[in-house]
Amino acid sequence: MRCQWQSIRTFRFMCKEKPKYEDGWGMAVMNKHRIQRNANGRMAECTLNRPGYVAIKKDGDVFYGGSQMWYEKNGRFSHSDIIRSYGCGTIAAGDLFLYLALQDTGRQNRITRIAMKDGCSIMQEHYISYLECIDSQYTKTKRWIGVTGPKLASAINRYFRFAGIEYEASWAWSLTSSLMLERIEEMIKADIPVILSVGPNTPILWGDAGIPFYLPVNTENEGHVERGYVKSANSNIHGHYVIVTGVIPEPAAGRIILCISSWGRKYYMDYDEYRKYVAGPGGKWTSSLVYVRKKERIRDLSEGLEPGSC
Structure with missing residues (x-):
């Protein structure tokens, strides 16, 4: 994956072929994000309605x-x-x-x-x-x-x-960590998949920093099955769009996990690792999401009528 930068509003975003890297283990510690809690005061998991x-x-x-x-x-x-x-x-x-x-x-x-x-x-x-x-x-x-x-x-x-x-979409410029998580939850709860970008290295065009995707692994501890994650072969992702399909808070492990679709497979991302990338080599302008919500007002649907035949 290679990405080039021209200006804040005209960045070049490219998604190269699926890379291959060695497997390994890795986790991150979660910051105190504002996230909806259930009746027991625990952070609530949310997923799209279609499994x-x-x-x-x-x-x-x-x-x-x-x-x-x-x-x-x-x-x-x-x-x-x-x-x-x-x-x-x-x-x-x-x-x-x-x-x-x-x-x-x-x-x-x-x-x-x-x-x-x-x-x-x-x-x-x-x-x-x-x-x-x-x-x-x-x-x-x-x-x-x-x-x-x-x-x-x-x-x-x-x-x-x-x-x-009757939805409208916008590119969410420069979201804070808390607001981004709120937007993701809002869309998931409305049963709208979230297009999230792991943007290019910015402004160092030749940079190769990225974040890992994870696969689930269950371990048994004193008779209890505990969910964990192992790094997938895709361990240095940047300049790539994914779809978020769920948010999995794991307060005991000190992390928030995003369930994602990429390359036709289900992967997982550590939200804190992603936000550290955004705050560092990624940048808030290119590493963000497409915010989709109901229209605030009903516009004339004759505007932009059906395009030509495919």
């Missing part, structure tokens, strides 16, 4: 959302190679639209039905055709640039207008 998120079938496996790695390397300047190398924003937007359509038939349309030819069962080949439409009509992924946060929010708004979905 399988956007389930996509490929070669007998069921994936947790889409993956840019399904695109082939067909030459450096081919569209397939552009999506494979820089298409994480398009994947995130496409999965957001599909999730909303899966949860509410009123949000299904001719575009989502490209992927949902078999109803709620989404096949990988249909998903790829659907994603081609999303990219050509909305996200328009560019080589070297990918899709920047503000442009991603703009693309999502254009789709919402076409689909008649």
Whole structure:
């Protein structure tokens, strides 16, 4: 993953191919984030209502959302190679639209039905055709640039207008740790997947600092099964969009865990590690989220009518 910086409002955001690193262990200590508590005063876990998120079938496996790695390397300047190398924003937007359509038939349309030819069962080949439409009509992924946060929010708004979905999206500039967590919880509780960026190193364009993704591992301690996490092979992530599907507070371990979808798999992120990256090499302007919520006022839905056929 490589990212280049031009200015605060025109940063280049690219999502290179899935990297490979050695496994290892690692955790972080949580700060005192403001997070909703349940009736017992404990921090409450929250997840999207659909356990399988956007389930996509490929070669007998069921994936947790889409993956840019399904695109082939067909030459450096081919569209397939552009999506494979820089298409994480398009994947995130496409999965957001599909999730909303899966949860509410009123949000299904001719575009989502490209992927949902078999109803709620989404096949990988249909998903790829659907994603081609999303990219050509909305996200328009560019080589070297990918899709920047503000442009991603703009693309999502254009789709919402076409689909008649009374939501609006904006790129959340420079969120504090507490406010970001509140935004994530707000969206998850409203059953809206959260597009989160682990931005590029800023402003050191050649920097290679990143954060790890984790996989779950259960251990038995005195007859009790305890949940833990081990670093995945993807241990230095930067310049990449993910979808947050849940927030898991673990006060006893002193951490908050985010459940995420990336490359078609379920991973976990330590929120404090992420925020330390934001405060350090990542930067608040590029490491942030697309804030989606109900419109404050109903706008004319004839604005930005249906685009041309895919």
